Amino acid sequence: DIQMTQSPSSLSASIGDRVTISCRASQGIRNSVAWFQQKPGKAPKSLIYAASTLQSGVPSKFSGSGSGTDFTLTISSLEPEDFATYYCQQYNIYPITFGQGTRLEIK
Amino acid sequence: EVKLVESGGGLVQPGGSLRLSCAASGFSFSSYWLSWVRQAPGKGLEWVANIKQDGSEKNYADSVKGRFTISRDNAKSALFLQMNSLRADDTAVYYCTREGRVVVVPADWGQGTLVTVST
Numbered sequence: 001d002i003q004m005t006q007s008p009s010s011l012s013a014s015i016g017d018r019v020t021i022s023c024r025a026s027q028g029i030r031n032s033v034a035w036f037q038q039k040p041g042k043a044p045k046s047l048i049y050a051a052s053t054l055q056s057g058v059p060s061k062f063s064g065s066g067s068g069t070d071f072t073l074t075i076s077s078l079e080p081e082d083f084a085t086y087y088c089q090q091y092n093i094y095p096i097t098f099g100q101g102t103r104l105e106i107k
Numbered sequence: 108e109v110k111l112v113e114s115g116g117g118l119v120q121p122g123g124s125l126r127l128s129c130a131a132s133g134f135s136f137s138s139y140w141l142s143w144v145r146q147a148p149g150k151g152l153e154w155v156a157n158i159k160q161d162g163s164e165k166n167y168a169d170s171v172k173g174r175f176t177i178s179r180d181n182a183k184s185a186l187f188l189q190m191n192s193l194r195a196d197d198t199a200v201y202y203c204t205r206e207g208r209v210v211v212v213p214a215d216w217g218q219g220t221l222v223t224v225s226t
Binding site: 001032034036038043044045046049050055056087089091094095096097098099100101 | 144151152153154157166167168169202207209210211212213214215216217218219
């Protein structure tokens, strides 16, 4: 199975900061990566697919990049509603696998 | 508006069975892949299974293969997950997802239904 390793596992940041979350795949997966946001007690929300394509309705402060084994999710200017846990997912090869999550907290 | 509503969760004893349902509305149900994703209490997301538009292709996580069966009824816009031989580590919130048009990646999520496997 492909392992997806996110870093950091947790991150403290301030309103207005630019933050980057990394995700590394255990083998090359082209650009077959998606990103999700989850707030406590809520269902996940889909943000990005194909490494850099925003899902419909997702604000442009979110961006993704990467190909092969290394991927990043960037939030350009943090707002209060962005504090949540973020997950990457690879869908290049079955079984589909998720990263362990990155918890983004307010500093 | 896309709407996915899961039901059928609850408390079940180890070794027991449960059937989850997901009622869908707001989109052309038969045109999309669908999947189940679960989340154990306090843990991360785990993909469980997915199914093609016409049901001709199904894929499963190793952890549920041979015990869980995904199915769909396009006439009723419903997705199902039959779970047999349940174990304590199957305890989780189970989410129904609608995949995207372009890639088989969740685009929309239901609110989830909790399955607890315990004596």
